[in-house]
Amino acid sequence: MAPGAPAFDAFRYAHEHYHEIAWMSQNTNHLFPAHVVEDAVARAMAEKRYQGYPYAPGDPTLKDLVRADLGLPDVTVGITSGGTEALYMLTRALLAPGDEVVASDPSYLIIHRFVELSGARTVNLDIYDPPYRLTADRVQAAITPKTRMILLIDPLNPLGSGYPPEEVRAIAEIAHDHHLVLLNDVTYRDFPERHTLAHPYAPEETVTVWSVSKNCGLAGLRLGGLVARDPLFSRIWKYNTNDLGVSVLSQAAARAALQAKPQAFPAVREQTRRNQERIREVVATVEGTHLPVYPSQANMFVIDLTRAGVTPEDLQKELLLRHGVFLRAGNYLSPRHGAKFIRASFSNPPSDIERFAQAFPRAVETLRRAAHPPQAIAR
Numbered sequence: 001m002a003p004g005a006p007a008f009d010a011f012r013y014a015h016e017h018y019h020e021i022a023w024m025s026q027n028t029n030h031l032f033p034a035h036v037v038e039d040a041v042a043r044a045m046a047e048k049r050y051q052g053y054p055y056a057p058g059d060p061t062l063k064d065l066v067r068a069d070l071g072l073p074d075v076t077v078g079i080t081s082g083g084t085e086a087l088y089m090l091t092r093a094l095l096a097p098g099d100e101v102v103a104s105d106p107s108y109l110i111i112h113r114f115v116e117l118s119g120a121r122t123v124n125l126d127i128y129d130p131p132y133r134l135t136a137d138r139v140q141a142a143i144t145p146k147t148r149m150i151l152l153i154d155p156l157n158p159l160g161s162g163y164p165p166e167e168v169r170a171i172a173e174i175a176h177d178h179h180l181v182l183l184n185d186v187t188y189r190d191f192p193e194r195h196t197l198a199h200p201y202a203p204e205e206t207v208t209v210w211s212v213s214k215n216c217g218l219a220g221l222r223l224g225g226l227v228a229r230d231p232l233f234s235r236i237w238k239y240n241t242n243d244l245g246v247s248v249l250s251q252a253a254a255r256a257a258l259q260a261k262p263q264a265f266p267a268v269r270e271q272t273r274r275n276q277e278r279i280r281e282v283v284a285t286v287e288g289t290h291l292p293v294y295p296s297q298a299n300m301f302v303i304d305l306t307r308a309g310v311t312p313e314d315l316q317k318e319l320l321l322r323h324g325v326f327l328r329a330g331n332y333l334s335p336r337h338g339a340k341f342i343r344a345s346f347s348n349p350p351s352d353i354e355r356f357a358q359a360f361p362r363a364v365e366t367l368r369r370a371a372h373p374p375q376a377i378a379r
Contacts, residue, residue: 010316014326022352025316025326027157027188027300027345030352031268032217033260040256041249049252054245058225062251065258066210066227070186072199075208075227078237079246083187083211083224088114090207090226093236094181095120095148101183102142103151104134106158106302106334108185111151120148128337132293133161136170143174149181150174152198155188158333158343160296165196172201181232182206187224190215190265191272191347192297203229207236214299214347215265216257223250268347272299275346275353279303282357286364292341300345302330310367312342318367323359325352 014021023030044050058079066077080086087110095101097119103112105124112122123142127133133156152171155162163171175182175198182205184198191214199206211224223246226236276296283289288308293301305312312329319325331338346353 008317010320010326014320017324020324021320022325022348022355024345024348024352024356025328025343026219027214027298027347028219029214029217029268029299029347030349031271031347032215032257033264034217036256036260036264037216037218037253040252044249044252049248052248054248054251056243056245058245059251059255062255062258065255066225069258069261070197070199070208070210070227072197072208072227074203075199075229076233077225077227078233078240079223079225079251080240081224081242081246081250082213082222083185083209083226084110085242086209086224086226087111087183087185088117089239090181090183090209090236091115091118091120093239094207098146099148100144100146101149101151102134102139102147104153104156105336106156106330106338107151108153108157109333109335111153111183111185122151123147124335126336127156127159127161128292128334128340131161132156132159133163133167134171136167136174139171140174143178143180147178147180149183151183151185153185153187154195154198155192155296155298157188157298158300158302158328158330158341160293160298160301162192162297163196165194168196168198169201172198172206175205176202180205183209185209187211187214188298190261191269191299193269195297199227204232207232212254212257215268216254216261217347218250218253218257221247221250221253223247223254271350272347275348275350276301278350278353278357279344279346282360286361289364299347300343302341302343303327304341306340308364308368309371310364312339314367315342315363318363319359322366323355323363325356325359327356 091114095118099120213219
C-alpha cells in the first residue's frame, strides 16, 4: 500500500458488489423463505404505513409472537432496532464505572465495547480450547466483589459452541446466588436441535436478548429486542431513546417471519447442517487448517489457520477480491486469538458453499506461494 493510501474497506467493496458476493462474513441467513417477508412488507407499503409513526410500545401481536417463540409467557418484551440496540441499552442501564462483567475471548466484542462505554470492564476468560465455552466452575472462580453481570452467549459467536442444559442451569444459579445480572444473548438459538434458555433458572436476574436477524434472515431490517421480568425490565427501558418506536416495515416483516418460522425453519436448519459438513470436507484437504468446533450449534464456526502459513486478514482479502467469497478475519472477535482464525458462516444457498469449496484451497495456496516464492534457478 502506498504511503497515505486509504486502507482497503472490505465491507464497502462487498456492498458495491453485493450480487456478485457469496456473503459468508456476517452470519446472515440467506435461506429463510423470502416471499414471507416480501409479501408482508409489500402490504405495509401499499397501505402507506410508512407515512405515520409506529405504535411506540411496539406491535402487540409481534410481542406475543416473541413470547411464544421463546416460550416465556411471563416476561415483558422490548422491541429495539436490532438486538445490538438492546445490548447497548442494558449495559448502560445496569453497569457503572468500576463494575466487572464475566465474559469470554473469543466473543461478540461489540458487547464488550458497550460495557467499556459504561465505565465497566469485561473479565475475559480464554475459551479457545476445549470445551470452547465457559464453564460454571470458571465463572464462579472469576467472580469478585466488583462483578455485576455474567455474559452468556449461547450458541457462541464466533466458535459455534453450544451449552448443555446442565451448564446453563449451573451458570444461572451462580447469577441467582450472587445477585448478578445474567445477560443471555440467544441470537443463534434456533440453529441447534436443542437449546436451553437461562431465564427459567434465574427469572429475576436474566435479561434475554433476541433478534430476527439470523433466524428469520432480516439482518438488514434491524429488529430485535430484550425480554425480562420487572423490575429489571423497567430499569433497562428507562434508557430507551427510540421513543417513537421501531420501523413499521421491520415490525411487519418480523411478525410475518415469526408466524412462518415453525414451518419454515426446519429446512433452514437442515441446509446449514449440510453446508457445514461440506465446509469441513474442504478444510480437511488444506494442510495446516482445521475446525476447532464441529459440528457447530450456530450458523458459523471458525477455521483455524495457525499452521497454514497465512494470515486471516490476507486470506479474507484474497477470497473477496479474487473469488467473490466474503469471510471475516478473526481480529474482529478476539484480542488474544484473532490472528489465528477466520470465521465462516454457512446459512447460505449451496451455490455459495460450492464457491467457497473451490476458492478456499486456491486462496490459501496463492498466499503461501506469495510468502515463500520458489528460489530462482542459478544460471
